Each structure stands twice: as structure tokens, then as C-alpha cells.
Amino acid sequence: MLRLSIGPLKGKALEVNAKNASHILALTQNLASQCGFSVKMDSMGNAMIFASLQNCFVQNSTATASGYSVTTVVFTIPEQRVVKIDQVQRTGYGITNSPTRLVLRSPLNAPETFFQNVAGVPMAVLKTSTILENTLLSTQIDSSVACPTPGSVSFTPNMITWSVPRRIDPLVSSCNFQLKEVFLGVEGMRLSPGEVMARGYSLSLNKMHIILQIPVGAVGGYFKSNVKNGQYLTTYSIEPMLEILWTEDDPPKDTKYKVLFPITTPPIISPxxxxxxxxxxxxxxxxxxxxxxxxxxxxxxxxxxxxxxxxxxxxxxxxxxxxxxxxxxxxxxxxxxxxxxxxxxxxxxxxxxxxxxxxxxxxxxxxxxxxxxxxxxxxxxxGIVPAYITGTCDHENFHVTVKSGNQVQNLKIVVGQRLLTPEIAEQYRIVTEGAHIFITVPFYAPDTVFEVIESSSIRSKLHMSLRDPVTMNIQHFSLSCSFLSGLTECFANGTIAAVAAKIESVPSMIPSQLTLKDPACGPAYSDDRIARFLFTGRSCGTTRKFISSVMLYENEISLPSKPVAGNGFQMEEPQYMLKVFCYYMVNATRSAAFLTNPRNNDPHVLTTRSQLRVIMRLAEDISYNLFQEMEEFPLVMNLREPLYFEVEVEVPMNSDPRVVLKLEYCWATLKEDRKSQPRWNLIINGCENTEDPFQVVFHPVSADARVQYPSHFKRFEVQMFSFMDEDNPSYLVYVHCDVVICDATFPSDGLCSEQCANKNTKGQRHAFSEGDSSEHVTSGPILMFK
Structure with missing residues (x-):
């Protein structure tokens, strides 16, 4: 017998070669019983395969050397039935012979199997006469086999008892029977008497039976979880083996009987x-x-x-x-x-x-x-439990939960600057469940303030406080989130709609005073928070220019400038400026807007998507020939191990040499969210972070079989680093980059005019020309070990 252990199958089928590699068969239960295989699983799905050394797929050259071949099998059930060899094999039996051995295999559920009560133990019995012939002679071999059935096993909560007849009558042909030896084993392996005792097994004989007792949970078996009708159950399984040797004196002969009998206890409820x-x-x-x-x-x-x-x-x-x-x-x-x-x-x-x-x-x-x-x-x-506030955001609302502690009757809630009275509460969705108060506030509600307005989003902030008039305790809470919002809409007929909103850093701004470039063009609608403008590409000071196959319309919304005292006609820089862009292409309309920072006039980069696509790859080494595939992430790296990044702008047909890719910012985070904290800066304004002791190394890009235009690529090297957290030996790290796509035919300042923008700007961020655009890319996750 050959035994092979393999890992979990996970739904895969076992297969065997049918005597040559070109013919593969699935190892089904019927094929296993016919050909001398058995397959068992443990509690975790690991498979154990037993194969007879006389299995169907063993090359046996001695069978034909004997000169005899099997022609007919006679079954006794108990009447006789004669079956030719080809029909025997078609019905699921396995049969082969050698000069010294005849092997016949049968599934227990074969129709020729009958059941017989032997010493009070039910057994499955098969009796056959096999006829073998050569050119001159024929011979007949009578054989019988008897196997225990589940009726031979009994259970108590703590013990398994298996009874096998001491004299198995279907296998005994004379009255002079003498039992000589009995051996015990598990899963086909014989055990020594010391091992039997150590495992707590018990093997005994009486006048009628050989009795094996195995404690439930003993070594050699395993427990398995089960579920029935939603209830958790457990079973215990073991496969004991008995080897019995007896002799008969008429005529003298020895018979060796071996049986492997898998046993599983009934399911037990495990509360x-x-x-x-x-x-x-x-x-x-x-x-x-x-x-x-x-x-x-x-x-x-x-x-x-x-x-x-x-x-x-x-x-x-x-x-x-x-x-x-x-x-x-x-x-x-x-x-x-x-x-x-x-x-x-x-x-x-x-x-x-x-x-x-x-x-x-x-x-x-x-x-x-x-x-x-x-x-x-x-x-x-x-004791007294103080109230507190928590909150989250979805795509258009703040969701705030107030837990009022055990002073709920005294608690006052302030939203923005207003006390949450019943009249104000009607403006929001409020649900009270016990000590919990759930409040939903839209991001544009009058009690919120706008912090930053960008091309496709608004960062809005909600401030709340809890006040206890008895204890005079005040708890403050603020939540800022970015919400997707289209501020500019470009219509196919040339009409442009734009919205400007009051932001927190310019509290004195009156939206109705905002104008377009032409001061005569004020808002079509305004209130104390927003101003809406409606104009065309040929009015209100709108300018236009051609960039490749795109027509760009530009205007700006601002407060009217005032002269600076003592400086003649010099005008002060506007406190508020929102640039409005519309891109008109073939069968498509694009829009974008950005707002300058009112405190330091530091503009946001123009964001567009057009037909260009930026991707970031991670190379396997400094040659930049082979790159990591998506399915290989997360990559496992060690501290200080170098990473080789390549950023590429994909141009349709890869045929536009005017496109120039520039790296603006690159940084690393512990989460996929590019705005998450902590954050480690790698590249700032196109330059390595001078505060980093392991600075980024830029690598040149040359034209080759893969790179047609080097200006479409940027390459840099980073050493793996550690966010300082002594409690965690490993981290998932994501690397992000903001890149600027420049048009080489248009002069501009900032990144588009030089390789490293902060060499001359001392860290300040430059404005970019209308021909530039900013994109965001992310690579990771990378699993870093200290």
C-alpha cells in the first residue's frame, strides 16, 4: 500500500494517469473502488490518498508471463450467475492476475454483494469463482470477501466500540479453525502494544468477537465541525485497522485478513x-x-x-x-x-x-x-458621563452622532453659530434613539462654511458644540470633508454657467459684488453664500485660444480691485479669484475652475482629464526593463531597500513629441487615500525633499525600443523608509504623485519651464499656464518590514 498526503484540494478534482501521460482520468469514487484507491480528508480539507501496489495503473508485465488470462467470473448471490470478463469490468469491478496472485475489487454497493449476519454482526459478503485459461488448460479460483458494516459499531458519548466476528464464517472452509494473531493499527499503519496502550485503545477477545474500544478524541483521529439547521455540531472520525491471522487444518492453510474501517461518531451538539x-x-x-x-x-x-x-x-x-x-x-x-x-x-x-x-x-x-x-x-x-460628538461624511452630507451621556435633559446643541431650536431642527434630518441623536446636515447648509473650492469639489466644514447649562461644560467639534461638485458647466452652444461660493478665509466677501473680467457682468443670482453667473464665450471679457485641437475659453470671477494708497494707479491683488475654463473639443465639452488662496495668492493647479492618461509603474531593478504586475501587489520590501518608479503619460498613438511630463509632488501614505495622514514628502515642486536623509534619486530616460519620446517619462528611485511606529513591525505603504502635463510649444513658468521648480523659488509653489494640466497617480500597496 502506498500513502500520499497533499494539501487542501479547494474544490479541485484528483486525477490519475491511465498508464500513459496522454490519458488522464478523474479519480471518482467508482474509479477508486475499481482500481485500488481510497481518498480521505481531514478537518481542514487536506487529502490523504491510499493506492494499492496492484492498482489498475501499475505496469504489470508478469500477468501475461503466467500464460493465463481471466475469461469468466461466476458470482454467487447466493444463486450462481456467470459473467464474461469484459462485462465484469464494465459494471465497475476491477480484476487482474499475475503468476502468483488474482486481484478482484468490488464496490460495497455492487448488486452481487449480499449481507449476512455473522456472530450477530452484519457483514457485506461477495463470493466468486474466477476462471482463467491458457491455450491448453483452464483453472478455477474460488474466493470470498466479507467486510464489516456500520452495524458493527456502537457509540456512547465518550467511547467507540467496534466488534468483528472472531470466526468470519464466509471466509472459513473447514471446522478446524484456530485464531493465531490479531494486530491493531490506524490509517493503515500497525501499532505496537505500547502505542495502543498510550493512546488509550483497548483490544479484547471473547468466544465470539474481537472487540476494539477507542475513546472519543483519542490520538489517531480528529474532530470536525458541522452545521445542521443553523446549529453548531461536532463529530470525531478515526480509521482503525485490524489484521487477523488464522489457520485451518483441512487442508492446512493460513489466512490473513485485513480491514480498514472508517468510523465517524454521530453529530454532537456543542453549545x-x-x-x-x-x-x-x-x-x-x-x-x-x-x-x-x-x-x-x-x-x-x-x-x-x-x-x-x-x-x-x-x-x-x-x-x-x-x-x-x-x-x-x-x-x-x-x-x-x-x-x-x-x-x-x-x-x-x-x-x-x-x-x-x-x-x-x-x-x-x-x-x-x-x-x-x-x-x-x-x-x-x-457617575456622570459627559456627552460627546462623532461624525462622518458621504457624497453630499455630514452625518453627526451626539451621545448625550446621562445629562440629556440639560444638553444644548449648537450647529454652526445657531442653537438647535425646534424651528432650526426642521431644516435637517434628526433621529433620536435613547441617548443617541443622529443629525444629517447637507454640505451646502447655511450652518456650514466653505474652506476651499476646487475644479470638481468643495471642501466644506461643519462646526458644532455641546453646552451643559448646569456644569457649564462646552465641547467643540469640527468636521471637514471634500464633496464632489461641478462648479462650471459648459454648454455646446457656447453658453457657460459658473458658481462662486463664499469661503471661510474671506468672511467679509459679499457674493453679489463679484464680477467677471468685465466689471459690468455681475451674477445672475446671488445670496449671502453663493453667486451664479451665466455668460457666453464671446461676452463679459471671455478670452479664447487654441491648444492643439482644443479651443480654450477663459474668464475669472473676482471682487473688483481697489487702488493701493500712495502707489499711484497700482491696484491691490484681489482677495478672491475663481478662474473658469471651458474646453471645446470634437463631440465633447470639458470644464474646470480653480480658486486662489485668498491669504497668500497660492493658486491650485488646473485639473483636466482630456485624452491623455498618466500611469505609474514599479520596476524590478534600475534597468527599467521589467515591471511589477498588478497581481504581485502587495510587494514585500525591507527597510532601506530601493524602489524604482516610472511615471508615463500615455499619448494617443504615442506620436506627440510636444507633450512633456513633469513631476510636481510625490509622497507616501499608510492608506490608499492620497489625502490621508501621516504623509512623507518625497518630491516637492519637482525637487527632492531636502529634509529627507534618504533623498529621491532621479534617473535619466533615453529613447529605446520601448521609449519613443523620453519627454513622456520620468524615473526616480526611493529607499524604503519607516513611519515611526515602534508597535508595528510592518506597514502597507502607498506612493502618490501629482504630475503636470506641459505643452513644449508654449512658454510657461513653474515646473513647465525647469526641471526642478523650487531651486529658484525657495519652496513656493508657482502658477501654471493654461496649457498645463495636473493628474494624480498611485502605486501600491507595498508591504514594508523593519
Whole structure:
């Protein structure tokens, strides 16, 4: 017998070569029984294959050397039935012979198998007479086989008992029977008496039976999780082996009988328990759910505010970990802060009762059978609990949650600069659930302020405060988010619509006083926060120019300039300026706008998308010949190991030498969000970060078989670095770049005029000409180890 262990199949089928590599068959259950194979799985889906050395696919040159070949098989069921060899093989039997051996295999459910009660034990029996012939002679070999059935096994909660007849009558041909030896094994491997004793097995004989007893959970078997009707169950499986040797004196002969018999206990209900380990002074729920076998995995947890995966729970500030025990079981430990929005609380004058509802979503591997466990836990905490605010944003709203502590009757909420009275509350969506107040505020609401206006988004800020008239405590809360918003719309007939909004840094601005380049062109509509303009490409001072195949219309919205005192006719720089652009192309209209920073006149770069596409790659080495594929991320790198980046602007047909790619800013973050913190600057205004002890190294780009126009490429080298966090040995790092696409035929300042913009500007950011555009690219994640 040959035994082979392999890893999890994960739904893949086993295959065997049918005597030559060109013929491959799936190893089905029928083929396995016919050809001498058996396949077993452990609790984690790992496969173990047993193959007889006389299996169907073994090259056997001695069978024909004997001169005999099998022609006919006679089955006794108990009446006789004569079957030719080709029909025997077609019906699922396996049969072969050699000069010294005849091998016949049959599935237990074959129609020629019958059942016989032997010493009170039900057994499956097959009796055959096989006729072999050569050119001169024929011979007949009678054979019988008897296999135990599930009826030979009994179970108690702690013990498995397997009974095999001491004298197996279907295999005995004389009255002079003598049992000589009995050996015990597991999974085809014979055990010594010491091993049998050490495992707690018991092998005994009486007048009628050989009796094997195995404790449930003993070494040699394994437990497996199961799910039935949504309930968690466990079974224990083991495959004992018996080798029996007896002799018969009429005529004298020895018979060796071996049987491998897989046994699985009936499913046992395994109740789960949730254990509270809460320490109220720590302000968190601590619970443990268990115990499970190792093949159970936590998939998600449902709280009152939604379903969270394990990763999402940890990201939210919860803590989930597996606790493993010496007996092979495990439990799941969960920590949730009292302050999380999933926690309910109710209060009286002296106590706060925190309640946490949970539904654990679990699965049994490898088949992913799912089941759930529902639990509720609560804790009472003495003392005054202060109120607090948390908040998030979606694509157009601020969502604020106010937890009022146990002083809800005195709490006052201020939104912006206004007390949240019932009249003002009608302007927003407000839901109260116990001590929680959920407030939804649109980003353009009158109680919000605009911080920055860009081409496709507005960064809006909401300020709130909680005031307790009794304790005089005030808690402040501010939340800033960027919201997608089209401020400029370009119509095919040449009409342009633009919106300007009052921003926080210019509090004295009156929107109705804004004008276009032509001071006579004021807003079509205005209020105390916004001004809307409607004009055409031929009015209000709008200018136009041609850039390649694109016509660019430009205007600007600003406050009228005033003379500077004592400087003759010199005008002061406008406090507010919003540039408006419209790009008219074939069958397409593009628009963009940017607002200067009112405090230092530091303009935002124009953002467009056009037909150019910028991509960033990570090369395998400094040759820049081979690049990492998407499926290879996250890459695993060590600290100080170099990374080789290449940024390319893809030009249609790759045929425009006027396009020049410039790197403006490059930086690294721990999250894919390019605006996340912490942030490490790599390239600033096209130059290496001088404050970095391991500065970026720029590499030249030369034309070759892949690079037709070097101006379309930029290459730089970065050494892997560490965000200083001693608690984490590894990090996922993302690298981002803002790039500027220049037109070489138009002179301009800033990045488009020089390789490194801050060499002469001392770190200040330059304005860019209308022929430039800014794009954003990201590479990663890169898994960095210290």
C-alpha cells in the first residue's frame, strides 16, 4: 500500500494517469473502488490518498508471463450467475492476475454483494469463482470477501466500540479453525502494544468477537465541525485497522485478513457560550465566544448599526483576536469601546447602563457552512458621563452622532453659530434613539462654511458644540470633508454657467459684488453664500485660444480691485479669484475652475482629464526593463531597500513629441487615500525633499525600443523608509504623485519651464499656464518590514 498526503484540494478534482501521460482520468469514487484507491480528508480539507501496489495503473508485465488470462467470473448471490470478463469490468469491478496472485475489487454497493449476519454482526459478503485459461488448460479460483458494516459499531458519548466476528464464517472452509494473531493499527499503519496502550485503545477477545474500544478524541483521529439547521455540531472520525491471522487444518492453510474501517461518531451538539470579561473602569466591553474547533472562522459581526467584517471591526477601533488552547480548540475575543455608536445606553440619576447587541457570523472550513450566534451583554457604570460628538461624511452630507451621556435633559446643541431650536431642527434630518441623536446636515447648509473650492469639489466644514447649562461644560467639534461638485458647466452652444461660493478665509466677501473680467457682468443670482453667473464665450471679457485641437475659453470671477494708497494707479491683488475654463473639443465639452488662496495668492493647479492618461509603474531593478504586475501587489520590501518608479503619460498613438511630463509632488501614505495622514514628502515642486536623509534619486530616460519620446517619462528611485511606529513591525505603504502635463510649444513658468521648480523659488509653489494640466497617480500597496 502506498500513502500520499497533499494539501487542501479547494474544490479541485484528483486525477490519475491511465498508464500513459496522454490519458488522464478523474479519480471518482467508482474509479477508486475499481482500481485500488481510497481518498480521505481531514478537518481542514487536506487529502490523504491510499493506492494499492496492484492498482489498475501499475505496469504489470508478469500477468501475461503466467500464460493465463481471466475469461469468466461466476458470482454467487447466493444463486450462481456467470459473467464474461469484459462485462465484469464494465459494471465497475476491477480484476487482474499475475503468476502468483488474482486481484478482484468490488464496490460495497455492487448488486452481487449480499449481507449476512455473522456472530450477530452484519457483514457485506461477495463470493466468486474466477476462471482463467491458457491455450491448453483452464483453472478455477474460488474466493470470498466479507467486510464489516456500520452495524458493527456502537457509540456512547465518550467511547467507540467496534466488534468483528472472531470466526468470519464466509471466509472459513473447514471446522478446524484456530485464531493465531490479531494486530491493531490506524490509517493503515500497525501499532505496537505500547502505542495502543498510550493512546488509550483497548483490544479484547471473547468466544465470539474481537472487540476494539477507542475513546472519543483519542490520538489517531480528529474532530470536525458541522452545521445542521443553523446549529453548531461536532463529530470525531478515526480509521482503525485490524489484521487477523488464522489457520485451518483441512487442508492446512493460513489466512490473513485485513480491514480498514472508517468510523465517524454521530453529530454532537456543542453549545457555545459568551463569557463577559468587562472591566467598567476601562470603558470597554470585553467578551469571549467559544469554544470552537480550529476549522471555524469568524466572518463578520452584525451590530445595531450594520454588518462589519473582521478587518472593518479592527479599523473602527474594536479588537478581535483568536485565543487558542492546548486541546486544539479556540475562542474569539472581542473588545468594543463604550463610546462606539454600536453601543446603546440608558441612564438614571446615578448610573449609565451600556448595552451591546451582537450577531456573530461564523463559517466551517473548508466547505464554508455558515451559522450564527446572537448575544446581548450590558454593564452598569456609576457617575456622570459627559456627552460627546462623532461624525462622518458621504457624497453630499455630514452625518453627526451626539451621545448625550446621562445629562440629556440639560444638553444644548449648537450647529454652526445657531442653537438647535425646534424651528432650526426642521431644516435637517434628526433621529433620536435613547441617548443617541443622529443629525444629517447637507454640505451646502447655511450652518456650514466653505474652506476651499476646487475644479470638481468643495471642501466644506461643519462646526458644532455641546453646552451643559448646569456644569457649564462646552465641547467643540469640527468636521471637514471634500464633496464632489461641478462648479462650471459648459454648454455646446457656447453658453457657460459658473458658481462662486463664499469661503471661510474671506468672511467679509459679499457674493453679489463679484464680477467677471468685465466689471459690468455681475451674477445672475446671488445670496449671502453663493453667486451664479451665466455668460457666453464671446461676452463679459471671455478670452479664447487654441491648444492643439482644443479651443480654450477663459474668464475669472473676482471682487473688483481697489487702488493701493500712495502707489499711484497700482491696484491691490484681489482677495478672491475663481478662474473658469471651458474646453471645446470634437463631440465633447470639458470644464474646470480653480480658486486662489485668498491669504497668500497660492493658486491650485488646473485639473483636466482630456485624452491623455498618466500611469505609474514599479520596476524590478534600475534597468527599467521589467515591471511589477498588478497581481504581485502587495510587494514585500525591507527597510532601506530601493524602489524604482516610472511615471508615463500615455499619448494617443504615442506620436506627440510636444507633450512633456513633469513631476510636481510625490509622497507616501499608510492608506490608499492620497489625502490621508501621516504623509512623507518625497518630491516637492519637482525637487527632492531636502529634509529627507534618504533623498529621491532621479534617473535619466533615453529613447529605446520601448521609449519613443523620453519627454513622456520620468524615473526616480526611493529607499524604503519607516513611519515611526515602534508597535508595528510592518506597514502597507502607498506612493502618490501629482504630475503636470506641459505643452513644449508654449512658454510657461513653474515646473513647465525647469526641471526642478523650487531651486529658484525657495519652496513656493508657482502658477501654471493654461496649457498645463495636473493628474494624480498611485502605486501600491507595498508591504514594508523593519
Amino acid at each position: 457555545l457560550q459568551l463569557v463577559d470579561r468587562i472591566v467598567p473602569e476601562e470603558g470597554v466591553f470585553k467578551v469571549e465566544l467559544g469554544t470552537f474547533l480550529q476549522d471555524v472562522e469568524l466572518m463578520n459581526i452584525t451590530f445595531l448599526d450594520g454588518v462589519l467584517s473582521v478587518a472593518e471591526c479592527n479599523d473602527r477601533g474594536f479588537n478581535i483576536e483568536e485565543l487558542r488552547f492546548p486541546n486544539g480548540s479556540k475562542s474569539i475575543a472581542l473588545t468594543v469601546p463604550f463610546t462606539d455608536r454600536a453601543v446603546l445606553n440608558k441612564m438614571d440619576a446615578r448610573n449609565v447602563i451600556y448595552t451591546l447587541h451582537m450577531v456573530f457570523g461564523l463559517a466551517v472550513l473548508p466547505e464554508y457552512s455558515s451559522f450564527t450566534y446572537t448575544a446581548v451583554t450590558e454593564v452598569s457604570v456609576k
